[in-house]
Amino acid sequence: LRCPSSLSLRSPRRASSFTSALKQKTSKSTATVVADSLLITKEEGLELYEDMVLGRSFEDMCAQMYYRGKMFGFVHLYNGQEAVSTGFIKLLKKEDYVCSTYRDHVHALSKGVSSREVMSELFGKTTGCCRGQGGSIHMFSKEHNVLGGFAFIGEGIPVATGAAFTTKYRRKVLKEEDCDHVTLAFFGDGTCNNGQFLKQFVGHRDVASQGDF
16 A cells, blocks of 8 residues: 655655654653653752762772771771662761661761761771761761761661660550651662561561561
């Protein structure tokens, strides 16, 4: 079957007018969709970008200091993962909890711990967030509810579970209706075959069977 020449898209004039109309319609609809689905403002976007740049710049400086022999012990960097920290932690409130891993510098920065405190901790100074006693893999801040970095994979998961249970208990048992704190635990896929990870699901299942959750 052949289409009439007036309807054939092989016609240059027909194809050109059709393409331009399609582009015009697409551009209008795309602009409308973007405007309607905008999730963050320009100011919020700049804040997120600034946090990611801070994390990258901070870790680059840590690398320089470590290779020059200025930092001692282990230093585990977070380069290339800044968007993960920013994307999750910047959604939290100050009252919410964060349990990190041994790559915890940027998590602490995103949660609000000052770069001076984190860097001082890496140099073992008393002005650090753990008074110089935690070092690279044990960042902690009571003020910002950073519950620590942990040396072994999966080690922070039970701590995060306990923090989440505390919130649940305060809300359901102590009737603190405004207690809606969120607990965020960071871990990688290599952690998922460890007992600490699996035990939390078993524990929740047992408690749920008793009607407490």
